[in-house]
Amino acid sequence: MKEFEPRIIAFCCHYCALAAADVAGKMEFQFPPSVRVIRVLCTGKVEILHLLKALEAGADGVVVIGCKFGECYFREGNYRAQKKVERAKSLLEEVGIEQGRLRFDFVPGPGAKKFAAILSTMTEELKALGPNPLRS
Amino acid sequence: MKSGSNLERLLERGEFVVTGELGPPKGPDANVVKEKAAMLKDHVDAVNITDNQSATVRMSSIAACKILIDEGLEPTMQMVARDRNRIAMMADLFGATALGIKNMLCLSGDHQIFGNHPEAKNVFDIDSIQMIHMVKTMRDEHKVICEDEIEGEFTMYIGAACNPFADPAWYRPHRLAKKVEAGVDFIQTQCIYDMNRFRAFMKQVVDMGLHEKCKILAGVTPLKSIGMARYMAANVSGIIIPDDMINRLRDAGKGNVAAEGIKILCEQMQELKDIEGVAGIHLMAIEWEHRVPEIMKMAGFLPRPTV
Amino acid sequence: MIVGERKPFSEILSMVEGDSKILILGCGSCVTVCMAGGEEEVKILGSQLRMAFRRNGNNAEVTELVALRQCDDEYLEDTPLIEKVKDADIVISMACGVGVQHASTFFNRVIDDKTIRVVPALNTTFMGANIDVGEWHERCLGCGDCVLEKTGGICPITRCAKSLLNGPCGGSFNGKCEVNKDTDCAWHLIIERLEALGELDNLKKIEMYKDWRPSHSGGPRKTVREDMKI
CATH class of the missing domain: 3.40.50.2300 (Response regulator)
Structure with a gap:
């Protein structure tokens, strides 16, 4: 049987996480190929509904990766993103879906290594959780 | 005479009165009331019976008042606006007079959120100032609010509360003036610890001439422990306990705190007697009724005058 | 809203x-x-x-x-x-x-x-107002007989936990309500506003018993505008 490879949707900030993803790809900081990167101009623009819909559509995990606090290009977008992720987690919990499938994190500008680490850790955690129960 | 109560007669005669307080039990046992009454008898001039104090369910004030009358004491029935609308209030007032109750205290009442039924719906149909006006109209004009004539004689000596330490401080004497205008006969204040602030308040009251229009009884409560003092200062609205008072309790040392608390109280009672405009003391012993005789003796307020 | x-x-x-x-x-x-x-x-x-x-x-x-x-x-x-x-x-x-x-x-x-x-x-x-992003506060109880002209535009019926009409109770402390320390004492706000307006005399008048009939106490209410009806 083929090993379970969690499908992760990563909403990545254009100013930090996206650059980190590019660099990580060129260097040897590998991150799992099953990650789908979605570029957003700022994580503040990611809505709760985007997070829910990704899981509803069958993603195993959703991560929002923005800038370090205090370094958002739009000042507070990452703070907003973190709060929305928390709210979405509680909405998921009401439905009985593990909060661990949602995550907010940040990388510094050239943070290719951390970017890869976030996704690798999340992949491992999702492997432990198993596939999105909505897919079974 | 407004009601001819003991309290009214003594105050009118210019006696420095002392009233006590009794919280009815959280159940129907009349003996609890009788036992507490026995401790207060002949040691105070009248006894306030609280009305579901702190919004916690207790024996009704009116029933406990009747028990006190039967025991030979004079009660002051407290009535809060939280639990009754004007219809129930007036009905209870008729009942109170019928049972021989001659003093009452008009209060807004602690909000139910502080009690044991925070989920209850409150009433607050009328406020404490309107309540004073209502009782005065009933007594002096023999009419209920709707102006229907009252059948028979309704009498009552009307009291109300005042918190000199609540905010905004400058407004407090003006609120008292409003109670006077509404027709209050006597006032009992919130517990006083900060004597300087109370003196400043009384100066304003005297300057406004309010002490000539109603009798002002200064409220006091003994500090039983340092924990109680700190709790009250932190949690009871409008209670300010000066640091030097808490220090005195602390310096008294273990085992002597309660005695020191009583000593402080007696000193306060003596000081209050000399403040212009203060017509008496309202001693709220709060579950320390058994120590009231000792306090009254030590403070030099015994024996009590007779009518 | x-x-x-x-x-x-x-x-x-x-x-x-x-x-x-x-x-x-x-x-x-x-x-x-x-x-x-x-x-x-x-x-x-x-x-x-x-x-x-x-x-x-x-x-x-x-x-x-x-x-x-x-x-x-x-x-x-x-x-x-x-x-x-x-x-x-x-x-x-x-x-x-x-x-x-x-x-x-x-x-x-x-x-x-x-x-x-x-x-x-x-x-x-x-019924309330938007006070801040993501925050709304109650402002009107719909009592059917507005008193805001006497209270400096701040409603004591709605914003005082006891709906008092004649000034703050003894639980007003540092401008806050004893029922909830995060809530402003309505009467504290009213006094400040009346002071600024030069209308402190309003506080001296005894506000008499409220007629609660226009409120829900009078039963379910309706408003009819005859001029709008054919």
Whole structure:
């Protein structure tokens, strides 16, 4: 049987996480190929509904990766993103879906290594959780 | 005479009165009331019976008042606006007079959120100032609010509360003036610890001439422990306990705190007697009724005058 | 405006147990502004319901719609909307209590062949103002006899926990209410405002017993404008 490879949707900030993803790809900081990167101009623009819909559509995990606090290009977008992720987690919990499938994190500008680490850790955690129960 | 109560007669005669307080039990046992009454008898001039104090369910004030009358004491029935609308209030007032109750205290009442039924719906149909006006109209004009004539004689000596330490401080004497205008006969204040602030308040009251229009009884409560003092200062609205008072309790040392608390109280009672405009003391012993005789003796307020 | 907040999901879920065609109907007015029952919240509830159903192997169908105003026939008189309602086993209204009742009455009047069940997804909390992003405070109780001209534009009936009409109780401390230290004492605000307005004399007058008949105490109320009727 083929090993379970969690499908992760990563909403990545254009100013930090996206650059980190590019660099990580060129260097040897590998991150799992099953990650789908979605570029957003700022994580503040990611809505709760985007997070829910990704899981509803069958993603195993959703991560929002923005800038370090205090370094958002739009000042507070990452703070907003973190709060929305928390709210979405509680909405998921009401439905009985593990909060661990949602995550907010940040990388510094050239943070290719951390970017890869976030996704690798999340992949491992999702492997432990198993596939999105909505897919079974 | 407004009601001819003991309290009214003594105050009118210019006696420095002392009233006590009794919280009815959280159940129907009349003996609890009788036992507490026995401790207060002949040691105070009248006894306030609280009305579901702190919004916690207790024996009704009116029933406990009747028990006190039967025991030979004079009660002051407290009535809060939280639990009754004007219809129930007036009905209870008729009942109170019928049972021989001659003093009452008009209060807004602690909000139910502080009690044991925070989920209850409150009433607050009328406020404490309107309540004073209502009782005065009933007594002096023999009419209920709707102006229907009252059948028979309704009498009552009307009291109300005042918190000199609540905010905004400058407004407090003006609120008292409003109670006077509404027709209050006597006032009992919130517990006083900060004597300087109370003196400043009384100066304003005297300057406004309010002490000539109603009798002002200064409220006091003994500090039983340092924990109680700190709790009250932190949690009871409008209670300010000066640091030097808490220090005195602390310096008294273990085992002597309660005695020191009583000593402080007696000193306060003596000081209050000399403040212009203060017509008496309202001693709220709060579950320390058994120590009231000792306090009254030590403070030099015994024996009590007779009518 | 009317402020509401969504009920817990489990409560909503228990209302639709056994239904296979569910219509979520949002309201585009007050509850959209207070982010409780507009288009976004309709979609979120829809997503939650679909996820919950799929987890339980339930094949119920969830449809999402928004009416601009559920408290007015004019915005419900929409043929495609009525068809969707007719087709549904249950309508979850995300309007305030007014909208839920009005939509229910309306649909049952215009649809003959079945009785439509309309259930609420929100708790209607109060009439209030938007104080900050994501924050609303109660401002009016609808007592039917406004006194704001005497109290410097601050309502003691609504904003004093005891609805006192003659000044602050003994629990006013540092400008805050004893019932909740995060809540301003209404009377403290009134006194400050009257002082600024030079209307402190208002405080000296005894405000007499309030006539509560115009309030809900007089029974359900209605307003009729004869000049608007034919």
